[in-house]
Amino acid sequence: FLPDHPHHSTHLVRKRVRWVVPVILNNRLPREDSSPEEREIRCRTILTLFVPWRTPADLKRPDETWNDAYARSVAEIAPAHRAIIENMTVLTECKDARD
Numbered sequence: 001f002l003p004d005h006p007h008h009s010t011h012l013v014r015k016r017v018r019w020v021v022p023v024i025l026n027n028r029l030p031r032e033d034s035s036p037e038e039r040e041i042r043c044r045t046i047l048t049l050f051v052p053w054r055t056p057a058d059l060k061r062p063d064e065t066w067n068d069a070y071a072r073s074v075a076e077i078a079p080a081h082r083a084i085i086e087n088m089t090v091l092t093e094c095k096d097a098r099d
Contacts (some may be wrong), residue, residue: 002054022049028095029088036067043070050081 001075014030029045030038041067047059051073077085 010054027083028092031092031096032089042068046070046077046085047073049078050085 001011001013024045026041030042032042034042040050044060047053047066047070049060053059059073060066064072
């Protein structure tokens with residue numbers, strides 16, 4: 001934790017010994033060609049999962065949308081993570097086609 005954090009002297013952050021898989025609560029990543037509201041959810045989800053952050057301000061400025069923050073930050077996403085995002089997108093498209 002940073003020095004100004006209330007748990008700075010009593011807690012620590014360490015790398016997990018076992019891997020965990022984050023679960024998206026709405027069970028899917030919205031499609032890129034969806035409504036503006038869904039696009040905002042998509043951008044927020046991707047940034048939260050794939051861009052390092054400590055506070056929400058690290059991901060998005062107060063004066064920008066999640067879509068704008070994604071456009072600004074997409075270059076920071078590692079190629080391996082972009083492949084995961086593409087796989088998540090394909091999975092959503094398959095689920096949509098099935099329904």
